Amino acid sequence: MGDTPANPPAGVYSSVRQLRADAWSSLTELARQWASDTSSAARRQATQERLDELFRQLLPIENCWAFPGRSAFTELRRLRTAEDRYGLARRTDELHRALGTESYRSATPRKAEPTAPAGEEPLPGGTTPKPYFEVLVVGELTAAEEEALRISLRGRRRAEDEFVYEIVVAPSFEDAVMAVLVNPGLQAVVIHRRFADRSPYDLSVVAGLVEQPQADPFAQDGPYEQRAQALGARLLELRPEMDLYLMTDGSVERIAGVLSSGFARVFHAREGLLELHLSILHGVRERFRAPFFTALRAHSRRPTGVFHALPISRGTSLLTSHWIPEMVEFYGLNIFLAETSATSGGLDSLLEPTGPLREAQDLAAKTFGARQSYFVTNGTSTANKVVVQALVRPGDIVLVDRNCHKSHHYGLMLAGAQVVYLDAYPLDRYGMYGAVPVKEIKRKLLELRRAGLLDRVKMLMLTNCTFDGIVYNPTRVMEECLALKPDLAFLWDEAWFAFARFHPVYRRRTAMAAARTLTENLRGQGLADRYARQQQELGDDPDDETLLDHRLVPDPAKARIRVYATQSTHKTLTSLRQGSMIHVFDQDFSHRTAETFREAYMTHTSTSPNYQILASLDLGRRQAALEGFELVQKQLEQAGVLRDAIDQHPVLSRYLRFLTTPDLIPGEFRASGVEQPLRTGLARMSEAWEDDEFVLDPTRATLHIGLTGIDGDTFKHEHLMDRYGVQVNKSTRNTLLFMTNIGTTRSAVAYLIEVLLKIVEELEDRKDELGPPALRRQAADAARDAVVALPDFSSFHPAFRPGGRTPEGDIRRAFYLAYDETQCEYLSADEVTEAMTGGQDVVSATFVTPYPPGFPVLVPGQVVNDAVLDYMRALDTREIHGYRPETGYRVFTEQALKEQQTLLESDNGPWATA
Known part of the structure; x- marks a missing residue:
């Protein structure tokens, strides 16, 4: 018999x-070995000690779950204490199988084709299991009280209930926080009665893997409603x-008057559990819709x-086709049965939604923390253009990251922004x-403020997170900007970050959270x-360098929150391709932007939207609302496994090797000093994500391949x-x-590792065939980061x-000037260099966008320089x-530039935008 497996540290x-x-x-393997072990007493004793250590590790974790739950875990420990080796092995194996297959979720089948209330989602028929979830009950319940509550709530079940749930009891603040962080299956919380401050269990085994739960904001002897409110x-x-x-x-009447809106309902403990049961089901049904x-x-x-x-x-047109x-x-019949070009008959209109589509967008707004949400069926490229056109007029100044997606640049051109x-x-080394x-x-x-142009600055546009996983601190960025420009609007391109809401x-x-x-x-x-302390420190007229070095806060009396986020649902959540959303959190939306937003939405949205994309956005929102937390947790885990x-x-x-946080974020932007947040657990990750100016999304894994020579x-x-x-x-x-x-699945990660290993082994084989000089050259090439x-x-x-002296540029003017072929010429790279050497300004007439990296290296109106070449x-x-x-760079002629500069100075030209 082999050695017993080591307990997982x-x-x-x-x-x-x-x-x-x-x-x-x-635990399952150890119990099996303990049952069949006929070796020495010392060896069996070692196995027993390992079993006891596993029980210690699992106890605080299993207390957060309804299955196996505290009662089943107590049963296992009783079998261990009684040294019922065969009983422990059998029962442990049963529970482990149920956990692995999730069969415990499907104990209650649905009736065939149940009748759903009007306007609600009919559930699939047959014997498909009802969706299962768990409910956290917070309170110091005895074992008998806990079992009585469980039995009583089970007794409230009806055959027509759409869902089935079980309860998890947390006796303390610490245990409640731990449970919601550990158990993604929790969909509701019932604060049942007085609860302790600290856990009676040893939570050290999971210390560092979750945010620390002991941050207790209330006193042990505070009023019950105050404690419940804080929890x-x-x-x-x-x-x-x-x-x-x-x-x-x-007094439920008194308590209801002081509780925050975060509580859905307050119940009196002596009035039975039926209303609580129905409310729990109703709350989940609302998200399930x-x-x-x-x-x-x-x-x-x-x-x-x-x-x-x-x-x-x-x-x-298909069924009778030969x-x-x-x-x-290939596609199945349903997709065609669900196709229509009409915007009536219950399907609603994307351009003027008043029915189920309006409801779906309202549910999306609630799920993503927005005030309004809008569905987009042709990608975030269009979503970006909608927001820009809604908020920017010709001549307005917009600040934008040059490296953002090309849709921003085209949107700004169309809007006439400067x-x-x-x-x-x-990050030159990595390109x-x-x-x-x-x-x-x-x-x-x-x-811009020094030039007297701050009143024309309307928007800041940034990508959060970037393609390579660099994530901003939006709260800090917006605070500091609003301190200088209180009505500035923000567009955060979160095309690759929709999933972030659910962790x-x-x-x-x-x-939206910021x-x-x-x-x-x-x-x-x-x-x-x-703000008051800041004003005392800075005085009435601080110089620019002081403002640059000071972390600014806005004037609460002046600042307005005007935030827009565009998200590619199809990129990081569940949706058909090009399914995207626009989320709005704008205090001035209804009286300042609603009409222009509507017009911009009409401008860029098709009158024949794809209903399958819209339906997938609706279902993707449902999935995110009910299991987004669990799915993102698994996504993070797979990233760690891959690394x-x-x-x-x-x-x-x-x-x-995978690049680390210090590789991609300089130390000056990492106040926490945490280099690999994910490696040190979610508690340290949380510290970095709270404090640092930039953080690295652990689900983006940048692999350095320089040493392969490929x-x-x-x-x-x-x-x-x-090949693969x-x-x-x-x-x-x-x-x-x-x-x-x-x-992402474990199998997909395993396949990638297999593929990379095959490629590397081929490199190893080729090395064996090379002589010393070739090996030295290859090593030198591999070690050199051949980038400019x-x-x-x-x-x-x-x-x-x-503006003349300020940096803003009119892309639209340059873009449309290039429509006149007589104003443009083509120059090769060498000809551009020659012209620049001769003192000529060479100016791009087009966007030049390499893929990768996917952002414009040149935009219309930009001066070409040696660094670009x-x-x-x-x-x-x-x-x-x-x-x-074969043709070279498309640039403006010298004569065209002279004429346009004259027109600009006279302010009478056909391209005047102000």
């Missing part, structure tokens, strides 16, 4: 879920999607006659940019006191994609970006700079929009 895990899964596997606020801060209820023996999907499915089941557009509707039967065979480009800090420091943003705002550490760095936090801060005394698999592999680690583009296309079908979105000369998402410095934005040519020469990317080597 808590220190090697980044999540409680991983620790729990491995601990149960070890409820803490739980909703961590998991705002949960429903919160209070059950008390006191998918009104547009329900309407679309109902439409697909109705007999209709189509005397309108769309022959494919109802499948009529030539394209595979279309129905653009001030912001430079992110460069990528980081993010824009808040000091850079403030510097540009102060420059307590990530959430604080999202635009907007709500700022709104609450502006209403509170704390920020007012900070560990390569960093700890004896062969792979010789050629490959450039990123070749590695990506020829090795990963063409591994999809990678981005590469630089010496890196590849791997992203985990809510659909990333170019900052040069400047706009004076012909396109209305050097960067373009060094690129080995296969796709460059706006540039063809």
Whole structure:
């Protein structure tokens, strides 16, 4: 018989879920070995001690779950104490199997095709299990009271109930916080009676894997409603999607009058549990609703006659076709039954929603913490253009990260904005940019203020998080900007960050959460006191350098919160491709922006939207509201597994390594000093995400491949994609970006490791065939980061700079000037260099956008310089929009620039925008 497995040390895990899964596997194996062990007493004693240690590890974790739960765990410990070896092995195996297969969730089947209330989601028929969830009850209940409560709530179940749930009892503040962080299946919390401050259990086993729960904001002997209020606020801060209820023996009328709106209902403990049971089911049903999907499915089941557009509707142009039967065979009939070109009959209109689509968008706003949310069926590129057009008029000044997605640049061009480009800090060694420091943003705002142009500054646009995983601190950015420009609007491009709403550490760095936090801060005394102290410290007229070096806070009497976020639901949550959302948290929306937003939405939204995309957005929102926390936790875990698999592999680690936080974020932006937050557990990750100016999203794994001697583009296309079908979105000369998402599986991670190992082993084989000189050359090439410095934005040519002395440029004027072919010419790179050497300004007439990295290196009206040319020469990317080597750069003629500068100075030209 082999050695018994080692107990999993808590220190090697980044999540409680991983620790729990491995601990149960070890417990099952140890119990099996203990039952069949016929060796020495000393050996059996060692096994027993390991079993006891596993019980110690699992106890505080299992107290957070209804299954196996405290009673089943107590049963196992009783079998261990009684030394019932066979009984322990059998029961442990049963529980482990149920956990692995999640069969405990499906103990209660649904009736066939139950009748749903009007307007609500009908549940699938057959014997599909009812959705299962768990409810946290907080209170010091005895074992008998806990069992009585469980039995009583089970007794309230009815056959027509849509869902089934079990309860988890937490006796203290610490245990309640621990449970909501550990157990993603919790959908509701009932604060039942007085609860302790500290846990009676040893929580050290999970210390560091969760945010520390002992941050107790209330006194042990405080009023019950005050304690309940504080606990409820803490739980909703961590998991705002949960429903919160209070059950008390006191005066429910009085308590209801002082509780915050976070509590859904207050119940009297002596009035029975039926209303509580019904309220719990109702709260989950509200999040489960998918009104547009329900309407679309109902439409697909109705007999209709189509005397309108769309022959494919109802499948009529397909079912009788002799030539394209595979279309129905491949896609299935439902997708065509659900197609229609009409905007009536219960399906609603995307442009003027009044029914189920309006409900679906309202549910999305609640789920994502917005005041309004809008569905977009042609991607975040369009969502960005909608927001820009809604808020920006020709001549308005907009600050924008030069490295943002090209849709921002095109949107600003269409809106006629005068653009001030912001430079992110460069990561030359890896061929990528980081993010824009808040000091850079403030510097540009102060420059515009000195020029008397601050009143024309309307918006700041930033990407959160960047493609490479650099995440801003939106609260700090907006606070400091509003201190200089109190009515500034913000557009946060969160195309790759929609999932962040559903994790307590990530959430604080999202635009909508930051907007709500700022709104609450502006209403509170704390920020007012900070502002008063700031004014005393800075005086009446501080110089710019003082303002740059000081962390500013806005004047609560003047600042307005105007925040917009665009998200690609299809990129990081569940949706069909191009399904996106616009989230709005704008205090001035109804009286200042609603009409212009409506017009912009009409401008860019199709009158024939894809209803399947809309329905998938509705269902994706439902999934995120009910299991987003669990899915994001798993996503984080898979990212950690991927990193560990390569960093700890004896062969792979010789050629490959994942870049760390210090690689991608300079120390000056990391006040916490935490270098690898995920490696040190969520508690340290939380510390970094609270304090640092920039943090690194752990689900983005940038792999450095320099030591392989293969450039990123070749590695990506020829090795990963063409040979093995591994999809990678981005590469630089010496890196590849791997992203985990809510659909990433352990099998997918394992396959990637297999593929990388095959590639590396081929490199090893080739090394054996090379002689010493070739090996030395290869080593030298691999060790060298063959990249040139990333170019900052040069400047706009004076012909396109209305401000003259300030940096804003008129992209639209340059863009449309290039429509006149007589104003443009083509120059090769050498000809551009020659012209520049001769003192000529060479100015781009087009956007030039390499993929990767995917942002414009040149925009219309920008002066070409040596840094841009050097960067373009060094690129080995296969796709460059706006540039063809055979023709060269499209630039304005000298005569065109002279004429435009004259027109600009006279302010009478056809392109005047102010």
